[in-house]
Amino acid sequence: MYFEVNGKQVFASTGGRPFDNRKPTVIFLHGSGLDHTFWGLHARFFAFRKYAVLVPDLPGHTHSEGPALASIEAMADWLNDVTEALDANDISLVAHSQGCLIALEFASRFPDKVLSASLIASGLATPVNDFLLNAAENDPDAAIAMMLGWGFGSAGHMHQGPIPGSSMVASAGKVMRGNVPSALAADLKACNDYKNGKEAASGMAGPIQVIVAGKDRMAPRKATMELAEHLADPEVTLIPESGHMIPQEVSNQCRALLKEFIFSNNPAT
Amino acid sequence: MSRFLNFDTLSLHAGQVVDPEFGARAAPIYQTTSYVFPDTDTASSIFNLERGGHAYSRITNPTVGVLEQRIAALEGGSAAVCTSSGMAATFCAITAILEQGDHIVASTQMYGGNISLMKNTLPRFGITTTFVDPTDTDGFRNAIQENTKLIYGELIGNPGLDILDLEEIGKIGVDHHVPVMIDATFNTPYLCRCFDYGANMTVHSLTKWMGGHGVAIGGVVVDGGNFDWGTTDKFPTITEPYAPFSGIKFWEEFGPSAFATRIRAEAMRDIGPSMSPMNAFLLLQGIETLSLRMGRHLSNTMDLLDYLSNHDQVSWVNHPSLPSHSSHELARKYLPKGAGSIISFRVHGGREAGKAFIENVELASHLANVGDAKTLIIHPASTTHSRIDADALVAAGITEDMIRLSVGLEDVADIKADFENGFRATKRVANG
Numbered sequence: 001m002y003f004e005v006n007g008k009q010v011f012a013s014t015g016g017r018p019f020d021n022r023k024p025t026v027i028f029l030h031g032s033g034l035d036h037t038f039w040g041l042h043a044r045f046f047a048f049r050k051y052a053v054l055v056p057d058l059p060g061h062t063h064s065e066g067p068a069l070a071s072i073e074a075m076a077d078w079l080n081d082v083t084e085a086l087d088a089n090d091i092s093l094v095a096h097s098q099g100c101l102i103a104l105e106f107a108s109r110f111p112d113k114v115l116s117a118s119l120i121a122s123g124l125a126t127p128v129n130d131f132l133l134n135a136a137e138n139d140p141d142a143a144i145a146m147m148l149g150w151g152f153g154s155a156g157h158m159h160q161g162p163i164p165g166s167s168m169v170a171s172a173g174k175v176m177r178g179n180v181p182s183a184l185a186a187d188l189k190a191c192n193d194y195k196n197g198k199e200a201a202s203g204m205a206g207p208i209q210v211i212v213a214g215k216d217r218m219a220p221r222k223a224t225m226e227l228a229e230h231l232a233d234p235e236v237t238l239i240p241e242s243g244h245m246i247p248q249e250v251s252n253q254c255r256a257l258l259k260e261f262i263f264s265n266n267p268a269t
Numbered sequence: 270m271s272r273f274l275n276f277d278t279l280s281l282h283a284g285q286v287v288d289p290e291f292g293a294r295a296a297p298i299y300q301t302t303s304y305v306f307p308d309t310d311t312a313s314s315i316f317n318l319e320r321g322g323h324a325y326s327r328i329t330n331p332t333v334g335v336l337e338q339r340i341a342a343l344e345g346g347s348a349a350v351c352t353s354s355g356m357a358a359t360f361c362a363i364t365a366i367l368e369q370g371d372h373i374v375a376s377t378q379m380y381g382g383n384i385s386l387m388k389n390t391l392p393r394f395g396i397t398t399t400f401v402d403p404t405d406t407d408g409f410r411n412a413i414q415e416n417t418k419l420i421y422g423e424l425i426g427n428p429g430l431d432i433l434d435l436e437e438i439g440k441i442g443v444d445h446h447v448p449v450m451i452d453a454t455f456n457t458p459y460l461c462r463c464f465d466y467g468a469n470m471t472v473h474s475l476t477k478w479m480g481g482h483g484v485a486i487g488g489v490v491v492d493g494g495n496f497d498w499g500t501t502d503k504f505p506t507i508t509e510p511y512a513p514f515s516g517i518k519f520w521e522e523f524g525p526s527a528f529a530t531r532i533r534a535e536a537m538r539d540i541g542p543s544m545s546p547m548n549a550f551l552l553l554q555g556i557e558t559l560s561l562r563m564g565r566h567l568s569n570t571m572d573l574l575d576y577l578s579n580h581d582q583v584s585w586v587n588h589p590s591l592p593s594h595s596s597h598e599l600a601r602k603y604l605p606k607g608a609g610s611i612i613s614f615r616v617h618g619g620r621e622a623g624k625a626f627i628e629n630v631e632l633a634s635h636l637a638n639v640g641d642a643k644t645l646i647i648h649p650a651s652t653t654h655s656r657i658d659a660d661a662l663v664a665a666g667i668t669e670d671m672i673r674l675s676v677g678l679e680d681v682a683d684i685k686a687d688f689e690n691g692f693r694a695t696k697r698v699a700n701g
Contacts, residue, residue: 016517016518035524037525041319048515159284160286162321164333164334165533167346174494174524175525251320
């Protein structure tokens with residue numbers, strides 16, 4: 001659905017059901033250069049189980065009006081504006097990679113809004129090397145190739161997909177190609193500049209779930225475990241065989257973990 | 270792995286997870302109609318497109334899925350849907366986005382089945398087509414109407430072998446917000462990945478070079494994932510709610526694979542032209558050696574072009590790799606490895622001499638197929654294109670004395686020796 005935030009048009013998938021703010025809300029946050037389609041199957045799953053679902057395209061990404069936002073803090077503020085605009089309540093955050101940094105900031109600043117947070121494949125910070133930062137601005141195809149090459153584990157490189165017949169790595173590439181250079185470059189710079197992870201993590205309250213990829217080359221396992229150490233009593237699950245793109249590479253396993261955690265901590269009746 | 274796998278490696282591995290229970294290296298043949306659900310929640314999730322998985326082999330099948338993902342990988346597409354034949358793929362692809370009152374702009378040089386579909390069958394459903402000479406790129410632009418929803422052609426036209434100027438056709442599609450669908454059967458992704466040049470979807474008869482062995486009929490639609498369906502309201506089947514799936518909007522929810530998902534959700538369910546697991550397995554075996562076979566097809570083709578061009582019984586030889594072909598430069602651009610392994614030629618002595626040639630070769634098989642491992646010949650005017658009228662025959666570049674040759678993988682010296690038998694017969698006819 002389309003709606004306005006701060007005078008700009010925003011798109012958010014609602015998982016195939018109309019958004020109903022009387023229900024508990026699950027907000028899915030995508031990673032750098034991606035969009036709502038990253039969460040497609042998961043969003044439908046929760047939307048058809050009595051949750052209000054929001055999967056926004058960040059500003060400047062795919063269907064949301066630009067420009068892209070320049071900092072993680074600004075993205076968290078924007079997310080708060082989204083929740084205000086839609087009067088979304090009883091929020092469960094589900095975030096991947098860069099989305100986790102936004103979730104950390106949002107949950108620590110607006111703790112009353114968040115009932116649970118699921119953080120997948122991220123860290124307290126996500127430093128980005130200069131080579132990738134430069135490529136995102138000046139050679140987007142090379143940047144996309146690097147991100148997809150590092151981002152997907154062997155399942156992605158073998159062109160498997162969450163739906164039979166689909167290639168997750170090709171689909172992600174097509175989405176990213178539509179979000180270069182401005183959105184991808186802004187995302188990576190915002191990730192690289194973000195320094196408030198430790199403070200934000202310690203400010204988070206409520207149940208937190210951390211899902212770690214054993215073969216993650218974008219947010220190495222060590223970095224995600226460090227994030228977990230700074231959170232209050234998180235539920236940590238390691239998926240040994242997955243690369244960085246857990247929600248797609250091992251989508252059934254990921255959904256099972258999310259289902260159990262969100263159903264128990266933010267039940268929809 | 271941190272770098273992408275190359276074409277030959279993808280031909281062998283893409284789409285397959287090694288069987289976790291028995292470690293089977295080949296893709297197993299899942300010869301089953303249906304699948305036991307572990308619980309009701311999983312069952313409903315699969316039916317409602319909330320998770321991957323298999324419910325019924327008319328819609329998806331694990332063996333077919335390996336083939337689909339392998340072809341998507343080779344083409345550079347976001348998703349693929351396999352069908353029972355190439356014509357089924359074409360029908361499903363067209364009807365996924367067109368409906369009564371819509372219009373196609375298509376090449377005149379196409380397989381007779383494609384032409385018949387658009388000229389005879391689709392008009393019964395209110396879908397009309399304007400046919401344009403594939404060498405007349407401006408003609409495609411001029412033929413676009415307000416209700417045009419598709420540009421369709423074969424990169425290597427059949428049987429005249431004229432090459433579409435794909436980049437220019439792609440620009441016309443962008444200018445008018447009309448997707449470009451290419452029947453890529455003759456080129457295969459080994460010779461040209463059409464999405465790199467502006468095509469938005471491809472269809473294949475996998476029966477031909479992709480499978481290569483002439484043992485299984487099959488087709489596929491590949492979604493390029495590069496068409497912005499939402500720019501206008503022209504494509505409601507992709508952008509508007511689809512009632513049978515709780516009002517799903519394919520474009521919103523599936524983005525780059527919206528088109529393929531629509532075909533899966535509607536055509537495979539309501540029409541049901543599914544590929545059998547056995548055929549998928551056989552086609553996978555063929556694709557494993559696609560590069561090797563195509564290399565040999567091309568080298569034999571070049572050898573035979575030289576042989577035929579210098580033969581005193583041959584009056585005319587047609588192939589885009591020949592500098593004399595009007596599409597030679599386009600072939601060099603889009604098909605740098607080679608312009609396929611179909612040759613058309615004429616023999617001195619007209620229709621009777623052509624008939625004598627076909628009846629006196631033994632190694633080359635006289636049949637209605639192309640892209641087999643074995644060399645094939647046919648007389649298009651009396652077979653593959655016999656159901657199209659005289660004007661369309663002329664438009665397709667077919668003459669009554671034309672022989673179409675699909676070059677196989679035999680030792681080329683044996684093909685030439687076989688052809689000499691045919692040419693001795695044509696000489697007898699020509700000399701009265």
